[in-house]
Amino acid sequence: MKMLQFDNQTIWYDEELLTEDPKQVFEPNYWQEKGLVIGSAEGRGTTWFVETEMIPAALRHYRRGGLFGKLVKDSYWFAGWEQTRGVQEFKLLKILRSAGVNVPRPIAAQAVKSGMTYQADLLSEKVPNAKDLVAILQERALPEEIYRKIGKEIRKMHDAQVNHTDLNIHNILLDKDDKVWIIDFDKCFQQSGDEWKQGNLDRLKRSFLKEVGKSGIIWTNEDFEFLLQSMA
Structure with a gap:
C-alpha cells in the first residue's frame, strides 16, 4: 500500500x-x-x-x-x-x-x-456480473447448495474475527458462477471473542424476513437453517 x-x-x-x-x-x-x-x-x-x-x-x-x-x-x-x-x-x-x-x-x-x-x-x-440476494430472490428461489456457500463465507469472515455490523442481504452478492461475495465493510472491525457473532446472524435473518414482506423475495426459514448448518 x-x-x-x-x-x-x-x-x-x-x-x-x-x-x-x-x-x-x-x-x-x-x-x-x-x-x-x-x-x-x-x-x-x-x-x-x-x-x-x-x-x-x-x-x-x-x-x-x-x-x-x-x-x-x-x-x-x-x-x-x-x-x-x-x-x-x-x-x-x-x-x-x-x-x-x-x-x-x-x-x-x-x-x-x-x-x-x-x-x-x-x-x-466492482464485482463483475454480480447481483445482490434481494435482486436474485425476487426472481427465483436459491438451492440449498447456495445457502451453504453463504454460510461458509460468513464463517470465514468470522474466523478472521471481522464483525460485519451491517450484514444484510443487500450486502451479499452472487456472481454468474454462483460465487458468494460479501461487500460494504464501512464501520466494520476486527473483534475478539465469539459472543458478537450471533448478532451478525440475527441481523442477517431479520433482513431476509424484512425483504419477504417488502420485496416479495422467495425464501423460507429452512433456507436459513442450511446456511447455519454449513457454519458448524
Missing part, C-alpha cells in the same frame, strides 16, 4: 491496481470526462461504477445515515489519518482477502481534512 500525504489530504492506494493519478480518481467528473462511467447505484449517496485501466471499480463517498446525517451529511470528527473511514475499510478488505474471504479488492482511499473534521472516499473493485 502506497501513501501520498499533503497538508490537508492523505491518499492510500495499491499501485498494482491503480495506474491513474491517485489525486484525480476520487472525482466523478474525472471519470465522466473520460467516458469511463459504466453505471451508478443510489444509496445514501451515489456510488459510481467506473472502468479503470486495470479493473472495473466502485467509487463511494462516505455519507452519514439516520437523523444526524440530515444535519451533517458527509463530515466526520478527525482523530488521526489512520482512523479515517476510507483507510479503515481499505485495510479491513486487505485482511479479509488474506483470510480467503471473497470481498472486493481495495484500490484506493482518501481523507480530506477541514478544521477538526474530514471527508472520505473509497475506490474498490
Whole structure:
C-alpha cells in the first residue's frame, strides 16, 4: 500500500491496481470526462461504477445515515489519518482477502481534512456480473447448495474475527458462477471473542424476513437453517 500525504489530504492506494493519478480518481467528473462511467447505484449517496485501466471499480463517498446525517451529511470528527473511514475499510478488505474471504479488492482511499473534521472516499473493485440476494430472490428461489456457500463465507469472515455490523442481504452478492461475495465493510472491525457473532446472524435473518414482506423475495426459514448448518 502506497501513501501520498499533503497538508490537508492523505491518499492510500495499491499501485498494482491503480495506474491513474491517485489525486484525480476520487472525482466523478474525472471519470465522466473520460467516458469511463459504466453505471451508478443510489444509496445514501451515489456510488459510481467506473472502468479503470486495470479493473472495473466502485467509487463511494462516505455519507452519514439516520437523523444526524440530515444535519451533517458527509463530515466526520478527525482523530488521526489512520482512523479515517476510507483507510479503515481499505485495510479491513486487505485482511479479509488474506483470510480467503471473497470481498472486493481495495484500490484506493482518501481523507480530506477541514478544521477538526474530514471527508472520505473509497475506490474498490466492482464485482463483475454480480447481483445482490434481494435482486436474485425476487426472481427465483436459491438451492440449498447456495445457502451453504453463504454460510461458509460468513464463517470465514468470522474466523478472521471481522464483525460485519451491517450484514444484510443487500450486502451479499452472487456472481454468474454462483460465487458468494460479501461487500460494504464501512464501520466494520476486527473483534475478539465469539459472543458478537450471533448478532451478525440475527441481523442477517431479520433482513431476509424484512425483504419477504417488502420485496416479495422467495425464501423460507429452512433456507436459513442450511446456511447455519454449513457454519458448524
